[in-house]
Amino acid sequence: MKDFSYLRANSVDAARQAAALPGAMLLAGGTTLVDLAKCGVAEPDTMVDITHLKGLDRITVDDGGAMIGALAKMSSVADHAAIKSRFPAVSEALWQAASAQLRNMAxxxxxxxxxxxxxxxxxxxxxxxCNKRTPRSGCSAIGGVTRGHAVLGTSEACIATYPGDLATALVAFDATVHLGDRQVAVDDFFLLPGATPDREHAIAPGEVITAISIPASAAAQRSTYLKIRDRQSYEFAAASAAVGI
Ligand SMILES: Cc1cc2nc3c(=O)[nH]c(=O)nc-3n(C[C@H](O)[C@H](O)[C@H](O)COP(=O)(O)OP(=O)(O)OC[C@H]3O[C@@H](n4cnc5c(N)ncnc54)[C@H](O)[C@@H]3O)c2cc1C
Ligand code: SF4
Structure with a gap:
């Protein structure tokens, strides 16, 4: 793992400025970034710690919808009473993601x-x-073992699947990503691989996600999230058995 400097941002503006510097990456829960740094995929010169930014972990729900701060933990959102009652698919998508330890950090x-x-x-x-990691280097998956790779939304450059659960529910409910003053529909935030699979998100260097908003709707209130997978964790299997599903 490459050595890096550590910088703690004390405001969103400071985080933006630091993140705009070459080789800088934002550090939130660290559950993805530290993994990627350990395997040599992410090689930041500076990790900009945003975990102490005040107010970015706020979750508010009213008749218009939900506003979820970017630093809200996955477990806090999943367990929020109004998210559970008005956006059940969002809560369920988060409960079924990763493990309890990860959800408490991420x-x-x-x-x-x-x-x-x-x-x-x-x-x-x-x-x-890997074109996603190193543009124009080729793709080891195409022509290799591809069980678990994508069949839709692929390109000649990349056939990787999208890994997350939450975004799927957010796309269904027309949610919006807030990057400070700029707002992007979640549907437009995630980019198809095309010829530039290294660009996965519609975010520019120095931009910080500050929140996501989800408009209230009857569909969201009556929703559920069904995750199909090879293997189900003991935790979820036990919880399902406990409620008889
Ligand atoms: C073993 C394992 C299993 C997992 N299983 C699932 C699963 O089943 N479903 C699922 O959905 N996810 C799963 N995950 C992924 C997990 O949900 C993510 O690792 C986690 O949500 C990342 O959040 P974090 O706060 O730790 O991000 P970090 O690791 O701190 O950051 C991740 C990336 O986001 C950037 N970033 C962080 N915050 C911001 C911000 N506010 N603005 C702009 N950029 C930012 C960072 O620079 C970095 O590039 C799994 C992860 C692990 C390790
Ligand atoms: S499928 Fe995409 S991420 Fe996987 S090796 Fe090919 S280019 Fe890289």
């Missing part, structure tokens, strides 16, 4: 910014060809 902003779990992407020592 933030909503970091969740939106997580990277693909393509095994070739996460193993630069053995698979140097």
């Amino acid at each position: 933030t909503i902003g970091g969740n939106l910014m997580q990277r693909t779990r393509c095994p070739y992407f996460r193993d630069p020592a053995n698979f140097p060809a």
Whole structure:
């Protein structure tokens, strides 16, 4: 793992300025970033710690919808009474993601910014060809073992799948990503690979996700989240058994 400097931001503006410097990356819960740094995919010169920014962990819900701060923990959002009653699919998507320990650390902003779990992407020592990691280096998955890779939304450059749960529910309810004053529909925030799979999100250097908003709707209130997977964690299996599903 490459050495890096650590900088603690004390305001959103300071975080923006620091994040705009070459080689800087924002650090929230660290559950993705530290993993990627350890396997050599992320090589930040500076980690800009935003975990102490005040107010960015706020969750408010009213008749118009929900506003969820970027630093709200996945577990806090999943367990929020009004999110559970007005946006059940959002709460369920978060409950079914990762593990309890990760959900207690991981933030909503970091969740939106997580990277693909393509095994070739996460193993630069053995698979140097990966257009998402190193533009124009090729794709180790195409022509290789591709169980778990995408069949829709692919390109000749990349066939990786999107890894997150929350974004799927947010797209269904027309949610918006707030980058300070700029706002982007969640649907437009996630980019298809096309010829530039290295660009996964419609965010510019120096921009910070400050919140997501979800408009209230009858569909959101009557929603549920169904996750299909090879293997179900003991925790969720036990909870399901306890409520008889
Ligand atoms: C073992 C494991 C299993 C997992 N399983 C699932 C799963 O089933 N479903 C699922 O959805 N997720 C899953 N995840 C991913 C997990 O949800 C993410 O790691 C987590 O949400 C990232 O949040 P974080 O706060 O730790 O982000 P960090 O690791 O701190 O940051 C991640 C990225 O986001 C950037 N970033 C962070 N905050 C901001 C911000 N406010 N503005 C702009 N950029 C920002 C960082 O610079 C970095 O690039 C899993 C992770 C692990 C390790
Ligand atoms: S599928 Fe995408 S992420 Fe995986 S090796 Fe190919 S270019 Fe890289």
